[in-house]
Amino acid sequence: MVVRNPFEAHSVSNLSPHSINKFADNPAKWLTNVAGYRDSLFAVPFTFGLAIEAGITAACRESKPLDECISAAMDVYTETHKQIKEANATYDFEACNKRQALVDPILTNIIPDYLTLGHAIAAQRWVEYQPDYLPIPIKGIIDFEYDSVVRDLKTTGVKPKSNPSYHRQLAFYALATDKVPKIDYIYWTRKQSQLITMDVPDIDGQIQDIERICLKMMKLLSISDDIRDVCEASCFEPDLSNANWWNRWGSNEIKGAKKLFNMR
Numbered sequence: 072m073v074v075r076n077p078f079e080a081h082s083v084s085n086l087s088p089h090s091i092n093k094f095a096d097n098p099a100k101w102l103t104n105v106a107g108y109r110d111s112l113f114a115v116p117f118t119f120g121l122a123i124e125a126g127i128t129a130a131c132r133e134s135k136p137l138d139e140c141i142s143a144a145m146d147v148y149t150e151t152h153k154q155i156k157e158a159n160a161t162y163d164f165e166a167c168n169k170r171q172a173l174v175d176p177i178l179t180n181i182i183p184d185y186l187t188l189g190h191a192i193a194a195q196r197w198v199e200y201q202p203d204y205l206p207i208p209i210k211g212i213i214d215f216e217y218d219s220v221v222r223d224l225k226t227t228g229v230k231p232k233s234n235p236s237y238h239r240q241l242a243f244y245a246l247a248t249d250k251v252p253k254i255d256y257i258y259w260t261r262k263q264s265q266l267i268t269m270d271v272p273d274i275d276g277q278i279q280d281i282e283r284i285c286l287k288m289m290k291l292l293s294i295s296d297d298i299r300d301v302c303e304a305s306c307f308e309p310d311l312s313n314a315n316w317w318n319r320w321g322s323n324e325i326k327g328a329k330k331l332f333n334m335r
Contacts, residue, residue: 075206075293076206076207077289077292077293077296078206078207078289078292079206079207080292080296081105081292081296081298081301082105083105083207083292084207085199085207085208085209085210086205086207086208086209086210086285086288087209087210087211088209088211088239088240088243088244089211089240090104090288091209091239091243091281091284091285091288092236092239092240094284094287094288095235095236095239095284096236096318097309097310097318098291098305098307099302099305099307099308099309099328099332100309100318100320100324100328101288102291102298102301102302102305102307102331103302103309103324103327103328103331104324105292105298106298106299106302106327106331107327108323108324108326108327108328108331109321109323109324110320110321110322110323110324111154111158111160111321112319112321113151113154113155113158113160113161113162114316114319115162115163115166115167115170116170116226116316118147118148118151118167118170119167119170119171119173119174119226120224120225120226121147121151122144122145122147122148122171122174123144123174123177123178123181123224123226123257124214124224124226125143125144125146125147126140126141126143126144126174126178126182127140127178127181127182127185127224128143128191128194128195128215129143129144130178130182130185130186131182131185131186131188131189131190131191131194131215132190132191132193132194132215134190137178137179137182140178140182141174141175141178141179144174144178145171145174148167148171152164152167173259173261173264176264177257177259177264180263180264180265181257181264181265181266184266185255185266188217188222189217189218190217191215191216191217191222192216192217192218193213193215193216194213194214194215194216195212195213195214196212196213196216197210197211197212197213198210198211198212198213198244198247198248199247200243200246200247202282202285204282204285204286205285205289209243209247209281209285211240211243211244211247213244213248216248216250217250219250219251220250220251220252220253221241221244221245221248221250221251221252221253222252222253222254222255223237223240223241223244223252223253223254223255224255224257225237225254225255225256225257226256226257226259227256227257227258227259228258228259228260229258230258231254231256231258231267231269233272235280237254237271238271238272238277239277239280239281239284241253241254241271241277242271242274242277242278242280242281243278243281245271245274245278246278246281252270252271252274253268253269253270253271254268254269254270254271255267255268256268256269291305298331299330299331302331302332303331303332303333307332308332309328309332309334311325311328311329311334
């Protein structure tokens with residue numbers, strides 16, 4: 072059992088599949104977030120994904136008719152656009168409108184297929200697991216839970232392929248629920264959409280990866296109770312170019328990274 076809790080010194084009360092994957096993909100950004108530099112980032116693909124998820128949730132969890140499912144999806148756009156305007160955030164509304172127009176035909180096509188999977192007993196449910204190798208729990212939100220299966224919904228305009236981050240995420244859900252994990256991709260183009268379900272390979276191996284990554288996170292924070300010392304000792308060099316929208320740094324994060332990692 073772990074005696075010292077380096078997470079506590081840095082006000083980290085729990086880990087999550089998202090934070091674990093962020094550390095694996097971009098540890099400098101994770102440290103910047105731990106230091107308190109965060110941004111509310113709005114991106115067209117995220118809004119689209121949330122809208123599709125809301126529509127499918129209304130169908131498979133709440134048994135609502137198709138028109139109400141589409142309405143639930145459109146409500147996501149209304150609320151998100153309100154938040155963007157209140158935050159005076161940069162957002163590509165033209166691109167958003169083009170993708171929003173696809174929500175109706177996608178849900179009309181996909182919902183009947185999704186309903187064949189059965190009625191979800193829960194949606195957007197928090198789950199928690201306390202590993203014996205960590206002093207804090209790991210928490211996450213399951214998209215859809217069934218009697219013996221947990222499912223996570225992804226939307227993509229690129230043909231789905233193996234994704235280590237998704238595999239770790241779903242392996243955690245399996246660990247927390249003792250149920251079979253499935254990744255449901257809604258693969259869409261301008262002309263068509265389809266539901267593609269994938270299994271999670273080598274779940275035990277993914278769980279071992281989670282443990283290995285979590286222990287690295289803890290070891291890194293144990294360097295010092297001062298996050299600035301941790302960042303300096305890490306020798307990480309943040310890539311602040313924002314060439315990849317999926318790994319985008321917000322203005323506060325960029326400001327923090329420059330201070331923490333002594334960048335110009």
